[in-house]
Amino acid sequence: MPSMTEPKLISGNANPTLARSIARRMTMHRGINTNLVDARVERFNDQEIFVEVYENVRGEDMFVIQPTSNPANDNLMELLIMADALRRSSAARVTAVIPYFGYARQDRRTKARTPITAKLVANMMVEAGIERVLTLDLHAAQIQGFFDIPVDNLYASPVFALDIRHAFAGRLDEVMVVSPDVGGVARARDLAQRIGVPLSIVDKRREKPGEIAEMTVIGDVTDKVCIIVDDICDTAGTLCKAAETLMNAGAKEVHSYITHGVLSGPAVGRITNSVMKSLVISDSIEPTAAVRDAPNIRIVPTAPMFAQAILNIWNGTSVSSLFDAETLGPIYEGMYSSQ
CATH class of the missing domain: 3.40.50.2020 (Rossmann fold)
Structure with missing residues (x-):
């Protein structure tokens, strides 16, 4: 009542x-x-x-x-x-x-x-x-x-699913969702199932916190439009390195959908200069002027x-x-x- x-x-x-x-x-x-x-x-x-x-x-x-x-x-x-x-x-x-x-x-x-x-x-x-x-x-x-x-x-997955269907209309057969680490597989799998596309994983191994030693792509991303999905993007080091790894593995394009754009320190500069075509974030965190002005960052409303x-x-x-x-x-x- x-x-x-x-x-x-x-x-x-x-x-x-x-x-x-x-x-x-x-x-x-x-x-x-x-x-x-x-x-x-x-x-x-x-x-x-x-x-x-x-x-x-x-x-x-x-x-x-x-x-x-x-x-x-x-x-x-x-x-x-x-x-x-x-x-x-x-x-x-x-x-x-x-x-x-x-x-x-x-x-x-x-x-x-x-x-x-x-x-x-x-x-x-x-x-x-x-x-x-x-x-x-x-x-x-x-x-x-x-x-x-x-x-x-x-x-955020349902909202991201709506956005992906709209942004990649007519190209969904080329799309592959990618988890940037093993721990995020459940989140990436959920989004992949919502839009009916396959899933791949980037396995990363750290020598120490904040430093990535090696990245390996699990799955065939050749000629795929890869969409990295994660919950938090902080300094964007892992994200940009994952995008580079996917392109080196034969991906056609790399885009990212991240719920919380923390984007601290050098993050915006890294994203602007990275091989990623676009980064989509939510407005859960108030975007800075640098984030709003970045040419390849887009914000979806919550x-x-x-x-x-x-x-x-x-x-x-x-x-x-x-x-x-x-x-x-x-x-x-x-x-x-x-x-």
Whole structure:
């Protein structure tokens, strides 16, 4: 049964553009004007974060939109402090909408005397008063088990499938999906099955973290249009090296679909100068001016999917329905109208 309260959105400073887009999409879906809650999220001179909510939120269903991307610590603290402010203001429920979940790569102990920071972050969120989490393409699915509250993990694969069918219309018989490492095979296989194309793998062997010693292509990519799929692109070293390896193995073209474009350090320069024809990322992380201006980087929106997911949570209906391209097709209204 739908709640009698209205869903209310509040945004931190991590990705206000996405938050405004989600609000606009919710307005379109419902025909009722949805605005971000008026609030200020500021820093004192010593960089302490201060939050003040100007609107009454007592008894309201609150959705805090805040990816914990770079600067991860600042954005995480903003999220926690906003949640605390809302809880102390008697909000009925606080849901954290985290398009990019920072610290997700620290999900296990890789050697002695190291932390499991993803679990620590989960504990902090629950203690701050967050009662539900909505996120996109968690780096490791088991992170959902770190929380003792509901976690809805959306997938970019259905959106990417719509985009690939549109971008490579008439050429799908040439397309091959490629996983850039063995660990990402499940993600790549899911996308390959959605668009009905074969799968290949680039096996990489590291001498030490951050350095790739050797790459080998598993599968025949001769004359194929290769699409590398992954969840995170940070410095782009692995991605550009994988694209080069595929071209050397006989691929006709290489494109990449990456959910979270962290793109730190030399990443944009590497991508611009690489053999990749295009890199497609989502807007889960606010793109920098360099990313927006890069000639071979394209951004697909996640606002339609997040807006519908928020409405489904508010209504108490299924979020898993958004895992299918057939469901997302109408939501992405005409972006892929040729299909």
